[in-house]
Amino acid sequence: MVTSETVAANDAHRDAGHHATGGAGPHGYSKDKDSHLKRLRRIEGQVRGLQRMVDEDVYCIDILTQVSASTKALQSFALQLLDEHLRHCVARAAEQGGPEIDAKVEEATAAIARLLRT
Secondary structure: OHHHHHHHHHHHHHEEEEEEEEHOOOOOOOHHHEEEEEEEEOOOOOOHHHHHHHOOOHHHHHHHHHHHHHHHHHHHHHHHHHHHHHHHHHHHHHOOOOHHHHHHHHHHHHHHHHHHHH
16 A cells, blocks of 8 residues: 555655665666566456455455455565565675665665565
């Protein structure tokens, strides 16, 4: 769920120059971009299925089961993306040294905290 807090945090993150330091690719996920997009389309299909289930007055527990499956699919995608970020972006910053590594570790820690709150 996107909240005003999430949007504000993303705006602040971008305004603080983090977007610029992240820049345009290649990112850790770039090599598997097609696979990630396919996975996200499948998750999108699951969510559209939820809409259809509600529209068709499907039994509550059946809808909740599908919500759980969709949530787990998104969590799995997020963990894969985090793994790729750590292996690519954070590792590259560690190789370069300097203050960039601290920034990348803080960024990853904040991302993990957001994932744990969901």
